[in-house]
Amino acid sequence: MVHAAPNSFFSAGSLNPNMTPEAIAHLKEVYGLDKPLLQQYLGWLGSIIKLDFGISFASGNSVISEIKERLGVTLAINIVSMVIVFFIALHLGVNSALRGGKYGSFIKQLSLLSYATPSFYLALVLIFIFGFQLGWFPITGLESGKYQGFSRFLDMAYHLVLPIFVIIFVGFGSLTLYIRSLTTDILKSDYIFFAKARGISDKDIKKYYIYPNLMPFIVTILGLSLPGLLGGSVILEQIFSIDGMGLLFFQAALSRDYPVIMGILIIGAFLTLLGNIIADLVLLKIDPHRE
Secondary structure, eight states: OTTTSSSOGGGTTOSOTTOOHHHHHHHHHHHTTTSOHHHHHHHHHHHHHTTOOOBOTTTOSBHHHHHHHHHHHHHHHHHHHHHHHHHHHHHHHHHHHHHOHHHHHHHHHHHHHHHHSOHHHHHHHHIIIIIIISOOSOOSSSOOSOOOHHHHHHHHHHHTHHHHHHHHHHHHHHHHHHHHHHHHHHHTSHHHHHHHHTTOOHHHHIIIIIHHHHHHHHHHHHHHTHHHHHHOOHHHHHHTTOOSHHHHHHHHHHHTOHHHHHHHHHHHHHHHHHHHHHHHHHHHHHOTTOO
16 A cells, blocks of 8 residues: 555655666665565565564664654653543543533533544644744744753643643543443443432442443553554644654655555554453453453
């Protein structure tokens, strides 16, 4: 599929325009792109088995080193965002189902707004308002480059306020609606009816009946979210000029840097399998009788 995309690294404007056709043909030979596609794939597969992800066409560095350089910031952004999204969605979803009425309707509409809001649009709106108009937050980069130690950490956190807010806002809606739906089904159960008949408070109902029954679904969702920790947000990292995994993938896709594209995709596929395995093991620990 990567090779089926229009153009290639050697025709996407990545090279010196003064290079001769002979020099380009030599580069293709060096990178093995002059061979049949099946032979290229089998060679790549053999290298992957040896954990050799190849060399980036654009930088000349190994794909693993390219990924390592950008891995930390992407993990930090997405782990913080995922934890916050999880707690917001759990709180709003459960309470909107329990309380219902105007509160439940408001949370539902807010969740639908979150679900329907494009991340790139919200990012541009926040940049315009809080970056250009008010000047409260920086709009590009990861740090100012003039701090050290703990001050540098605070500076980086300051730069990530807008990107993390965008991820949180567009991410909590679907999870909130899902948890709200699950909680509504749980509240229809007979054991909830008898618990309320005995005068058990909503706080204890959440603690002893709702949260334990939601746990298998939540564990499954968290397991499936694992690949997103590495892939990051491609569009947001591009908009905010954050040098993470998302921006690396975006740049590699534009320049048709095949080794980098395939390296990120194969790691994402591995994390998908790993997330499912971890989720299944945790579910077995929670419910040993689960098939």
